[in-house]
Amino acid sequence: MKIAEHLTKPISKILKFLLRRLVFVTVAIILQMIWMTYMVVVIGEYSKAIEWVFRIFSITVVIYIANKDDNPAYKLAWTIPILLFPIFGGFLYLVLGDKQPAKKLRMELEQSIEDTEFLLGQDYGVMERLEQEDYQVAGQAKYIDQYGGYPIYENSDAKYYPSGEAMFEELIEDLKKAKHYIFMEFFIVSRGYMWDTILEVLKDRVNDGVEVRFMYDDVGCVDLLPYKYYKELERFGIMAMPFNPIKPFVSTAWNNRDHRKVVVIDGHTAYTGGLNLSDEYINKVERFGYWKDAGLKVTGDAVWNFTVMFLQVWNAIRKTDEGYGAFLPHKHYEDAFKGKGFIQPYADNPLDHEIVGENVYLNIINTANHYVYIYTPYLIIDNEMTTALCLAAKRGVDIKIVTPGIPDKKLVFLLTQSYYKQLVEAGIHIYEYTPGFIHAKCFASDDKVATVGTINMDYRSLYLHFENGVFMYKNDAVMQLKHDMEKTFEISQRITKEMCQGNLRKTLTQSVLRLLAPLL
Incomplete structure (x- = not known):
């Protein structure tokens, strides 16, 4: 009996490893790369003329890269492997070199952002007061507004958290207070104390009529959540979806991930920072010694930037809202906001060349x-x-x-x-x-x-x-x-x-x- 158990345990571990989604996705991607490379090499060997066509194509790609409006380090990093492997190097860049999302997702996101730009207009009175205080800082704020699309605000406040566990305690309390809606967007979600605690609060809020939307990155969670985990959340009444799902053999646009961490509560409170939803971020488990992170709570008018930021992506993928009026900061908070200084939440994306x-x-x-x-x-x-x-x-x-x-x-x-x-x-x-x-x-x-x-x-x-x-x-x-x-x-x-x-x-x-x- 003991011998059978000793034999069964290693086999069980191997099967468990092989059945992991990450293993399947990794193998599928490798096979896809091998197949494409093999086809190019075989076709090239079949005819010297075709081989030279491939070589000329690779040289053309290198010339294209050299003349792109791009970071020189990125150009060099691609040029060397293409020249080292001229037969298939050009095609490899064609498949993997584009830094933008897949065309369909890119067009949907661009349209969603374009449709909502008018919602993020700068209050010029705020900008004038900032210019009077510090012209250089006002220059930074103008840059973020004009090229990032996010205005700067007064009547807002922020609290800094020096650790994940410090932020987590207050986040839970604020989630419990939600009366109208909760928006959450994270790169990594892993089942454990942190996520289980949040999930119970979200289910409780849904039962009280609060609208909850949850978005997670498919690559960030590929080995942490079950396949199509969003369906499990939907059964609890939580509106959920993965960002840019991995589709081996269908698309090679895997590079552009949703690395954002955003929580919006009733339009007047938001959280962000380095924290993902996994136990190491609040030191419930130890992975690499003490895990030091940083969090930020924002309240007041500036939360509107977070709200629009979330909804732009959400509605690009899952059209839900015809307008955003129901989510304005003062919709569910009648008193005037108070705060010190100026606050400007902003976002960045790979849809343009503005870093x-x-x-x-x-x-x-x-x-x-x-x-x-x-x-x-x-x-x-x-x-x-x-x-x-x-x-x-x-x-x-x-x-x-x-x-x-x-x-x-x-x-x-x-x-x-x-x-x-x-x-x-x-x-x-x-x-x-x-x-x-x-x-x-x-x-x-x-x-x-x-x-x-x-x-x-x-x-x-x-x-x-x-x-x-x-x-x-x-x-x-x-x-x-x-x-x-x-x-x-x-x-x-x-x-x-x-x-x-x-x-x-x-x-x-x-x-x-x-x-x-x-x-x-």
């Missing part, structure tokens, strides 16, 4: 006079960002960057460390968070501006994903973030020049990773 997320970061760095403090789990940056950071440090700005002490992805962390030497030599202070993994994505500068959100300092967040953040000026949350950062520096290890030296093998590996960074 709003990166440009907000660059503007903060370029206009800083005294300091810029940064939290980021990944430091995989392009030449523009590297130059801006180094130049700011060289003109006397105190630049401090915190990266993980215990990484979640060792190869990506090795790539992150490859940037240390150049930055440290320029006078930038880099710290590794000794207690564990830092997942927060935050900038704070000069005791007056900050941004908290979902945008990592890597190519995926800056160029491929749907992201969001909150830009703040002279709000209490700015100083709350700064104080948290100062405490974090004290318990983190500062990287010295000597620590940046690596052996030949490590250096070569990092060099290759740097070259391919935009494709990772």
Whole structure:
């Protein structure tokens, strides 16, 4: 009997592994790539003339890439593999190189955004008052408004949370208070204490007549939720859908993921930050030491940006609303909102060539006079960002960057460390968070501006994903973030020049990773 059990357990584990959706999807994608490559190679070998057609096509693709209005690092990362494998390299780029979503989804999203642009008009009285206080900050706000499509507000407030568990407690209490509607949009959802607790609250709110909508990213949850999990939520009365579902053998547009984290409650309260809905984010389970994250609660007029942000994507995929009047901030809150300073929630997407997320970061760095403090789990940056950071440090700005002490992805962390030497030599202070993994994505500068959100300092967040953040000026949350950062520096290890030296093998590996960074 015991022998049978010993034999059965390993077989059961193997079967369980093979039946996982992630394994199926991965195998399907690999088979699709192998099949396409095989067809191109076989056809090329069948005729020398066809082989030369493929080679000429690859050269044409390289010329096209070189002349694209795109990041030079991204161009180089594609040019090298195409030239190394000229027979099928061009076709590989044709299939995987486009950084935009599939045509149908792209058109639906573009139309939804175009149809709702008028809902996000800037109050010019607010902008004038900001200009009078700080013309440079007003320039940042104008950029986000004109090129991101999201205005800046007064009569709004924000509260910063230095950990996932701190935000989670208040989020649950606010969800329980919802009387009209709840909108939620997340990249990762994993069943456990955190999600189960939220789900019970959502079911309770639905039973009391509250409208609940829930959107999750299909890739982010591919190995965490059952296939078509949205149907299970629908049975509870929760309107739900996955974003950009994976369709192996049908579409290769998998790169553009919904990395946003948004909660909107009755139009007057919103939450965002680095937190996904999984137990490690609130330290109920330990994966990489202590998981440090950051959250933000926004109340008041500025919540309207979050509401429209969510509904633009929702209605592009699942047309539900003819108008958004029922979701206005004062629809269910009659009193006047109060707040300090200015708040501007914003979003970024891969539908255009405007890299709003990166440009907000660059503007903060370029206009800083005294300091810029940064939290980021990944430091995989392009030449523009590297130059801006180094130049700011060289003109006397105190630049401090915190990266993980215990990484979640060792190869990506090795790539992150490859940037240390150049930055440290320029006078930038880099710290590794000794207690564990830092997942927060935050900038704070000069005791007056900050941004908290979902945008990592890597190519995926800056160029491929749907992201969001909150830009703040002279709000209490700015100083709350700064104080948290100062405490974090004290318990983190500062990287010295000597620590940046690596052996030949490590250096070569990092060099290759740097070259391919935009494709990772």
